[in-house]
Amino acid sequence: MAQLERIRGACLIAQSGGPTPVINSSLYGIIKAASRHSEVTEIYGALHGVSGILRDELVDLRMITPRDTELLRTTPSSALGSCRYKMPEPEYDDTDFRRILEVFKKHNIRFFFYNGGNDSMDTCNKISRFMKNSGYDCRVMGIPKTIDNDIYGTDHCPGYGSAAKYVATTMMELYRDVIVYDYPQILIVEVMGRNAGWLTGASALASAYGKGPDLIYMPEVPFDIELFLKTLEKRTRLGQSVIAAVSEGIRDKDGIFISEYGSLDSPSVRDMFGNIQLGGVGATLEQIVRRRLKVKLRSIELSTLQRCASTLISATDRAEAQMVAERAVEAVVAGENDCLVGIKRLPGEDYRVETQLIPLREAANFEKKVPDEYLGDDGHSVTKAFIDYASPLIAGEVEIPRENGLPLFADLSYLKCVE
Amino acid sequence: MAQLERIRGACLIAQSGGPTPVINSSLYGIIKAASRHSEVTEIYGALHGVSGILRDELVDLRMITPRDTELLRTTPSSALGSCRYKMPEPEYDDTDFRRILEVFKKHNIRFFFYNGGNDSMDTCNKISRFMKNSGYDCRVMGIPKTIDNDIYGTDHCPGYGSAAKYVATTMMELYRDVIVYDYPQILIVEVMGRNAGWLTGASALASAYGKGPDLIYMPEVPFDIELFLKTLEKRTRLGQSVIAAVSEGIRDKDGIFISEYGSLDSPSVRDMFGNIQLGGVGATLEQIVRRRLKVKLRSIELSTLQRCASTLISATDRAEAQMVAERAVEAVVAGENDCLVGIKRLPGEDYRVETQLIPLREAANFEKKVPDEYLGDDGHSVTKAFIDYASPLIAGEVEIPRENGLPLFADLSYLKCVE
Numbered sequence: 156m157a158q159l160e161r162i163r164g165a166c167l168i169a170q171s172g173g174p175t176p177v178i179n180s181s182l183y184g185i186i187k188a189a190s191r192h193s194e195v196t197e198i199y200g201a202l203h204g205v206s207g208i209l210r211d212e213l214v215d216l217r218m219i220t221p222r223d224t225e226l227l228r229t230t231p232s233s234a235l236g237s238c239r240y241k242m243p244e245p246e247y248d249d250t251d252f253r254r255i256l257e258v259f260k261k262h263n264i265r266f267f268f269y270n271g272g273n274d275s276m277d278t279c280n281k282i283s284r285f286m287k288n289s290g291y292d293c294r295v296m297g298i299p300k301t302i303d304n305d306i307y308g309t310d311h312c313p314g315y316g317s318a319a320k321y322v323a324t325t326m327m328e329l330y331r332d333v334i335v336y337d338y339p340q341i342l343i344v345e346v347m348g349r350n351a352g353w354l355t356g357a358s359a360l361a362s363a364y365g366k367g368p369d370l371i372y373m374p375e376v377p378f379d380i381e382l383f384l385k386t387l388e389k390r391t392r393l394g395q396s397v398i399a400a401v402s403e404g405i406r407d408k409d410g411i412f413i414s415e416y417g418s419l420d421s422p423s424v425r426d427m428f429g430n431i432q433l434g435g436v437g438a439t440l441e442q443i444v445r446r447r448l449k450v451k452l453r454s455i456e457l458s459t460l461q462r463c464a465s466t467l468i469s470a471t472d473r474a475e476a477q478m479v480a481e482r483a484v485e486a487v488v489a490g491e492n493d494c495l496v497g498i499k500r501l502p503g504e505d506y507r508v509e510t511q512l513i514p515l516r517e518a519a520n521f522e523k524k525v526p527d528e529y530l531g532d533d534g535h536s537v538t539k540a541f542i543d544y545a546s547p548l549i550a551g552e553v554e555i556p557r558e559n560g561l562p563l564f565a566d567l568s569y570l571k572c573v574e
Numbered sequence: 575m576a577q578l579e580r581i582r583g584a585c586l587i588a589q590s591g592g593p594t595p596v597i598n599s600s601l602y603g604i605i606k607a608a609s610r611h612s613e614v615t616e617i618y619g620a621l622h623g624v625s626g627i628l629r630d631e632l633v634d635l636r637m638i639t640p641r642d643t644e645l646l647r648t649t650p651s652s653a654l655g656s657c658r659y660k661m662p663e664p665e666y667d668d669t670d671f672r673r674i675l676e677v678f679k680k681h682n683i684r685f686f687f688y689n690g691g692n693d694s695m696d697t698c699n700k701i702s703r704f705m706k707n708s709g710y711d712c713r714v715m716g717i718p719k720t721i722d723n724d725i726y727g728t729d730h731c732p733g734y735g736s737a738a739k740y741v742a743t744t745m746m747e748l749y750r751d752v753i754v755y756d757y758p759q760i761l762i763v764e765v766m767g768r769n770a771g772w773l774t775g776a777s778a779l780a781s782a783y784g785k786g787p788d789l790i791y792m793p794e795v796p797f798d799i800e801l802f803l804k805t806l807e808k809r810t811r812l813g814q815s816v817i818a819a820v821s822e823g824i825r826d827k828d829g830i831f832i833s834e835y836g837s838l839d840s841p842s843v844r845d846m847f848g849n850i851q852l853g854g855v856g857a858t859l860e861q862i863v864r865r866r867l868k869v870k871l872r873s874i875e876l877s878t879l880q881r882c883a884s885t886l887i888s889a890t891d892r893a894e895a896q897m898v899a900e901r902a903v904e905a906v907v908a909g910e911n912d913c914l915v916g917i918k919r920l921p922g923e924d925y926r927v928e929t930q931l932i933p934l935r936e937a938a939n940f941e942k943k944v945p946d947e948y949l950g951d952d953g954h955s956v957t958k959a960f961i962d963y964a965s966p967l968i969a970g971e972v973e974i975p976r977e978n979g980l981p982l983f984a985d986l987s988y989l990k991c992v993e
Contacts, residue, residue: 174750174751174754202756203755203756206756207756230750231747231750231751232747232750232751232754233754236753236754236755236756237754237755238755238756239755320979320980323979323980324884324885324980324981325879325883327980327981327983328650328651328879328882328883328884328981329878329879329882331593331649331650331651331882331983332593332650332651332878332881332882334655335593335651335652335655335656336622336655336656336657336658337621337622337625337626337655337657360978360979360980361980364977364978364980365980365981365982365983366985438857453877453878455875455877455878455879456874456875458872458874459748459751459872459874460744460747460748460874460879462751463747463748463750463751464744464747465743465747466743466885466886467885469979546978546979549978549979549980550978550979551979552976552979557971558783559779559783559965559968559969560739560742560779560888560965560968560969560970560971561739561742561743561746561779561780561783561784561968562743562746562747562784563784564746564750564784564785566785
């Protein structure tokens with residue numbers, strides 16, 4: 156098995172996709188683990204993901220100051236920059252891949268780590284295949300990262316626990332704000348999650364351990380606007396305030412996004428790549444409810460706050476983000492290749508996990524949705540099984556280094572690209 | 575001076591207006607200080623502000639468990655409930671005031687504390703006047719509370735420091751999110767503040783001590799949409815990402831709210847009291863910018879999150895919220911009446927404050943705006959004098975008691991109304 160031969164060379168990590176509060180803990184894990192192995196001659200980072208590789212913009216991560224290295228553990232959002240660059244299939248157009256090979260050869264990159272979501276695992280798999288077909292020995296490992304928690308092959312994704320902690324905590328705080336007056340109010344809170352309701356489901360943790368949303372709507376369950384209005388009408392008529400947590404990607408039974416219901420009033424917005432920008436489902440629902448019910452009403456979009464909040468990092472999530480990265484280094488040094496480092500939950504009452512390697516071709520391009528056993532029968536709740544699943548992931552507090560009452564973040568802008 | 579005679583009787587506190595993260599620290603201060611004085615026979619709280627007094631809904635605050643009493647110090651949003659009830663002038667219609675006198679007499683209320691913003695100080699003043707004219711000896715004290723920081727007679731208001739810390743921290747986090755890709759993005763962040771820009775100005779603390787917004791627009795400076803677009807266009811053409819912090823209440827030179835610029839697309843929304851609901855200036859600006867510039871763009875409304883976040887309570891703010899409440903108790907017991915307890919900043923390099931009593935008739939119904947010396951000449955910044963003013967107010971961290979990874983909040987729903 157040639158693949159299991161040991162090689163020496165530089166390692167390279169790139170960060171991709173939407174940021175998370177703990178993505179830099181994986182970066183920290185790579186730096187720590189790579190420093191322990193004599194097989195790793197250099198520790199490089201690519202600026203802005205695969206785009207930075209294509210532009211040969213690599214920085215030497217050993218030039219990061221000890222202070223900034225430590226701060227990476229509490230600094231949200233990709234410290235090396237990210238990208239949303241979609242790679243073509245190498246079989247159809249291999250220009251990018253040949254360029255990557257060229258850059259890898261130039262810097263003798265033999266270990267490559269891509270830290271990202273589903274799309275990035277796909278990119279990672281393509282690069283791995285191309286390297287193999289070119290006869291260039293470079294071991295590739297995907298490190299999962301997403302607040303959406305929708306990557307296949309892992310019990311949960313680093314990034315999810317901290318975002319879930321943010322969502323659940325925020326819901327508890329918003330609950331306190333909503334009940335403060337002596338008349339019923341409706342609050343609609345829009346949570347990220349285009350196709351999977353994991354993060355919206357986390358708002359149920361607020362109600363499980365304190366007080367939080369009454370109604371939880373996830374993309375896995377077709378949304379019925381008339382039923383929603385009836386439920387709101389009934390509860391507010393009884394004098395109750397209501398918090399509804401809604402995924403940005405909820406759809407009706409015909410598969411139409413609820414956020415598009417508003418398009419008669421204002422046309423759907425496309426982003427600079429021509430994709431329809433979702434979001435706005437909260438505002439859309441607010442408009443619809445306002446037309447039908449006479450009640451105090453507000454909608455809030457948690458927006459990017461839920462993926463960049465540093466103050467509510469889950470200690471468990473942070474430890475696991477570092478753990479999967481360290482395992483990635485150990486794996487490639489030991490000769491493993493073309494895998495994703497997943498998290499496996501061990502049986503038993505106490506929460507315990509270990510890492511597992513899953514072939515990238517199995518993991519890439521599957522989106523893991525919330526399974527039926529986690530969805531309440533009423534269509535607007537989660538089950539106890541979901542609460543049991545999600546609870547350990549938000550556990551543990553992280554102390555944030557602060558100065559002047561504000562957080563200190565790592566700033567790597569002093570790193571120069573290597574020649 | 576009959577007013578300075580010592581009397582014995584019950585005290586009553588009511589919370590009013592929009593919540594803050596430290597309003598319950600003032601409640602805690604009242605309970606602590608009142609417990610020290612034999613002149614105070616009972617410690618009552620009114621549910622939902624003055625509305626609860628009118629309905630004779632008073633609870634005995636000595637029935638709060640020791641655990642909940644301690645939790646009040648980290649529990650955001652009025653634990654007794656709030657109201658937005660506007661009192662008539664007693665000279666025109668004294669029905670409410672006669673009812674309040676009746677309830678006060680029934681429970682022998684001799685010390686009354688109203689914890690609120692500008693409107694509440696006015697209510698407080700009217701009640702005080704009515705009591706005096708009725709010959710009923712009840713000492714009234716206003717305790718300031720508002721994230722808006724717009725109360726006259728105090729260097730700053732309890733509630734502002736914590737909201738400012740939330741806004742500044744969030745801006746630092748959003749900055750990290752905005753710069754993550756390798757193309758320029760524009761982020762418009764809408765901050766509360768209808769007539770005063772204090773809270774929006776606090777976003778400049780992010781840039782002063784780290785990285786944050788480039789452009790800060792406050793209601794004190796007329797907003798010029800064409801200049802705004804030109805500034806954005808120039809910066810993004812240079813490849814820079816931009817964060818603009820905007821007060822919900824910014825107006826153009828003709829006094830028209832920018833949030834109303836969007837009313838051609840969707841008519842202004844009125845709340846259940848018929849007031850035009852502000853907010854939406856971020857979304858309005860987003861629409862206008864999107865029509866003119868081809869650039870990645872997002873708007874975020876911090877909404878009620880900025881007034882109910884428990885995680886970023888300023889230790890300074892919390893201590894002062896308690897301090898003004900304790901001073902209020904000392905003052906009424908000593909015979910003072912009809913004042914607001916303000917905070918006075920002492921001269922010198924180190925931040926030191928003391929309390930001061932300001933007659934309510936002087937404080938009520940003035941809105942303190944950000945003075946010229948704090949506004950940058952360019953129309954979209956604050957001066958170093960503002961940074962020096964605001965910095966100490968966000969200083970110091972507060973540890974939040976947590977269980978299951980989530981905050982523990984005081985829940986006083988077990989309190990029964992006294993007969």
